[in-house]
Amino acid sequence: MAAKSDQLLIVVSILEGRHFPKSPRLSLVVQASFDGEQLSTDPVEHREQPQFSTELAWELDRRMLHQHRLQRTPIKLQCFAVDSVSQRRENVGYIVLDLRSVQEAKQEPRWFPLLSSKYTKQRPALLLSMQLENDTKPSEPSPDRFRAKKAPPRQGSPSVADLLPDRLEAVLVPDQGYHQLGPADRCADMFVLSVTVAFATKLEQLIPSTMKLSAQGSGFFFYYSLLGNDITSEPFHNLLSPDFEPERASVRIRSSKQVLQGFLSQQPSLQIHLCCGNHSLGSTDVSLSALSAVAVDLEDKAATVEGAFVLQPPKRTKQKLPAVPAELQPTVGVAVTLRREEVPPQSVGNKEVSGAPSHSVPPPAAQQRPGSSSPVQKPPDSPPAAAAAAPRPPPLSSHTESEAESLLEELQRAGDQVELAAADPEVLEVPAAPPRPPEAEGGASSVSVSAPKVSIPPSAHHYCFSLDLRSLRNLGLTHPVAATLRYxxxxxxxxxxxxxxxxVELQRNTEVSLPQSYCAFDFAALPQQLQDTFTRFPLVVEVWHRDSSSRDQLIGRASVQLSRLLSSERTRFLGSAGEPSWRRTHRDRIPVVHSQRAGEAVAELSYVATLEDLGLVKAAEVVVSESSQSEPPAHPQPPPPPHPAAPRPAADARPAAPRDTLEYRTALELELWKEEQEDLFDDQLRRKESSHMQALAEEWRRxxxxxEALVKKKEVEYNLLEEQLQKTLSxxxxxxxQLAEAELETQRLQRELRAEHELTQRELQESSRRLRQDCDHRVALERDKARLAEEERGRLLQQIADGESRYRQLEKEFQLYREQQSARPELRLQSEVNLLALEKVELERKLESTTKSKLHYKQQWGRALKELARFKQREQENAMNRLKKQQEELEAMRLRYLATEEKEAARQERQELDGIRNQLNRLKQQEGQLGPAPSADDSAPGPSLNESADEHLSRLLEERDALLRxxxxxxxxxxxxxxxRQIQDAMTDRRTP
Known part of the structure; x- marks a missing residue:
C-alpha cells in the first residue's frame, strides 16, 4: 500500500489595498473561495489604503494538490463593500489566483488589480502573497481550519463510536490476501467489498471541442481507487456506444460489522474517473453512506449501492452554458456491494487468498449487440432477408459467478431503461478492445476482477426496414439539378x-425516377424503443446537386416521419423459416425544404417505406470467450478420393483411347484438385481481404x-450559444x-420642466413688477404722508405761535383785569366766591359720580372675581395635575395685574382728591386773606378730613374682605x-391728631 501523502496548507496572505475611494459609511471584506470552501477577512475601514493583514489557509494533501493543479482549480478572491447600517453587500471586484504558481518557497507579495471593478475612475488593487506550508499539526481536524475534502459525518450508535479509534486504517496482510481493519482479536469476520462498472452512455458529451481523439492512442478506461489499490477497466475506443466487459473489483476485509460500518462512515465518496491516457475527462462520486447503515443486516443479505451516476466534467472544462437536458447527460452504471464472505469454491478461494493479483478477465473480443447490423444494398426486385447472428457456445474455461450474472442482469436492465429514457438512436458496432497489459509481478494485492457473460434481453425483436425512394418532381429552382439523395x-x-x-437530372415541370434507391436494414431492438425512436427522430433525406466542375451543393432536406409507418395497416405473412411475421407499408409524397430558406419547397419526393417484424431474436445471449477473439483459419479440404480403377481390357480388345487411361484420369483429377485448391486459396484471400476491408470500414465508420458525435456536440454547444446570443439580442x-422610451420620457420631462421654468419665470417677473409698482405706490403714499405731516407740522407750529401770542395777550388782559379788580375788591371777591362755589359743586358732583362708579366697578369686579373663582374651580376639576400650578400662577399674575391697575386707579383718584383738597385749602387760604370768615365755619375742615379718612379706611377694609371672600x-x-399695610397706615394716621 502506498505511503500517505504529507499534509499541506495553502496560505493566502491579504496584506493591504490601494486606490480605493474613501467612504466612512462602508467597510471592506475580502472573501476567498477554493474547492467549495469560503473564508473571509474581518471588515476594515473603507479608505484609500485599507489594511487587511489577514492570512487565509486551506488544508489538503499532496495528492489532492496535484489533482487540483491538473484540473486548474482557481482561488477566487471577491472584494465586497458592506454598509454598516443596512448590512447590504455590494461586489467591488474580484481576483483569480492560479494554484499552479503556488510554491513551497516564500514569495514576495505582488499587487493584483481588481477585475470588473465598480470604481472605474481608479484601479483598486490588493497586495497578496501565496505559499505552501507543511502542516505539522496532528491529524485531527482543527475547528478553525477548512479541509479541501471533508469526510461525511459519522453514522451509527454511540456504542459503535466508543469502540472506534479516531482514525481507522485498513492494513494489508500480503500472505493472507486480505485487509485487516480493527484489532485482530475483536475483528475476525471476513467481508467482501465489490465495485462493478457495468455500462456507460453519452460519453461523447465529455470530449472537449479542442481535443483530438486521434492523438490519444491508449483508448478510454475507467479508473478508481479501492482501499489504496488503483483499479482500471479494460480500455475501449468507441464513445458513442461504449461496449466493454463489465468488471467487478473485489477486496476482502477482515473486521467486524460495527468497525466496518464505522470505517465506511469515515470514508469519502468513491470517485470514478473516465480517463483518456493521463487526462481525466469526467468523474462521479458514489456515496458509501448506505453501506454503513445500521439497519442493513449483513448476516442475511448484502448491502448494495447501485444506479446510473452522472459524470461531471472537470472544473477547468466547464463552460458557462445552460443546463444540459437529462437525456444528454453522460452516465456510468456502478454497483457497490458489501457482503459477508461465505465458503467459496476452491478455484475462487485460491484466487482471493493468494497474495499475487488475480484477474479472471477473459480476453476481450468483438461483441455484437442486439441492435448492430450493416445496411444491405438490394435490388428492387429482391425481397428483404433476415440476418441473425448465431451465438457462440461459452468456453469451459471461462470463470463466471452466479452472483455476477444476477447483478449484471439487473445493471443491464437499468442500462436499457436509461437508454430508453434518453431515446438514444445510436446502436452501433464496437470493435474489439486491445487486451489489458498484465500487472507487474511481485506486488501484493487483494483485488480480484471478474467479467461475467453478457445477457441479451429476450424481448428483442428482429426487424427489417426497407426504404425505396421512387421519384423527384416539381423542381422549384430556375436551373436544372443533377440530384443525388443521401441519408x-x-x-x-x-x-x-x-x-x-x-x-439524375431534374428539370422544371418534370418527374424523374431515382436509380438504385432501394435499401433494406436488418436490426434487433425492443418494440418500445423502436416506437419511441421512430416517434421522436425523423429520417432526414438530403438532396445534393453534384457538378463535375464545382463542389457538391446541398439543395434541400426532406423529413420522413417514420411514426406514420407505425400507424399504417399491418399485414401478416410467413417468413423464410415458416414463422408468422408482420409487415407495414407506407407511401407518401413529401416536400423538399430549402436548406437556407426555411419553409420554401424546392422539390417533391415520393417514397415507399416498409417495416417487417420477423419475431423474437433467436440468440438469447452472447458469451465472450477466447475463441471469439480471432477467426479460426479455414482448413483446406482434402482432395476428393480418386475414382475406382477401371477394369483392364481384354487382349483382343482395341487399345484404349488416351483420355480413357488411368494416368490421364489421375492427371485430370490432379489438375481439378489444383484448380479447386486455387479457388479455395483465392476464396480465403478474398475472405481475408473482405475481413480487412470490413475492419478498415468499421474503423472508418467508428x-x-x-x-459526427463531436460535430453534434459542437452543434448543441453552438445552438446553446446561439440561444444565449438570441436572448442577449432580445x-x-x-x-x-426601454432606453428609447426613457429618452422620450426624459425629453417630455425636459419640455415640461422648461415650460414650468418659463411659467415660473413669467410669474416671478410679474410678481417683481407688481412688487415694484406696490413699492412705488407706497413710496408715493409715504411722500404724501410726509408732505401732509410737514403741512400739519407747519399748521401746528402756527397754532402754537398763535396760542403763545393769544396767551401773551390774555396774560396782558389778566394783568389788566387784576389791576382793575384790585381797584374793585368786593366785586372781584364775590365773583371769585361764586366761581369757586360753582367749581366746588361741580367737583362734588364729579366726586360723587366717581364714588358711585367706583362702587359699581367694585361690585362688578367682585362678581367677576366670584364667577372667575367658580370657573377656575370647574377647570381645576377637569384639568391635569401638571397644568394646575401653571394655570394658578397665570391666574394669579392676571389678578395681580388687575389689582395693580386698580391700585393705580385708586392712586390717581387719591391724587385727584389730594389736588382738590389742596385747591380747597388754597381757596380757603385766599378767603382767609380776603377777610375773616364766620366762626361757624372754622370747625368745618376738621370733621371733613376725619370723615374722608374713615371713608378711605372703610373702603380699604371692604376691598380686602371682598378679595378674601x-x-x-x-x-x-x-x-x-x-x-x-395701607389699612395699618390709615389707622395710624387716624390715631395721630
Missing part, C-alpha cells in the same frame, strides 16, 4: 450514409461516428426600447399684604 439513420446500426448513384432590443387670594398674597 443515414444510426438506429439501424450504421453511421455510413446511403446514397443514390448515378445522379472515426466517422466520433467525428435583451438588448428590450433595453434599447373670593377664595382666590390668601393673606400671604402680595395685594392682600399691600392692602393690610
Amino acid at each position: 443515414s439513420y444510426q438506429f439501424f446500426g450504421s453511421a455510413a450514409p446511403i446514397m443514390t448513384n448515378p445522379p 472515426r466517422d461516428r466520433e467525428r 435583451d438588448l432590443e428590450k433595453r434599447e426600447k 373670593t377664595g382666590v387670594y390668601t393673606h400671604q398674597d402680595r395685594i392682600i399684604a399691600e392692602l393690610s
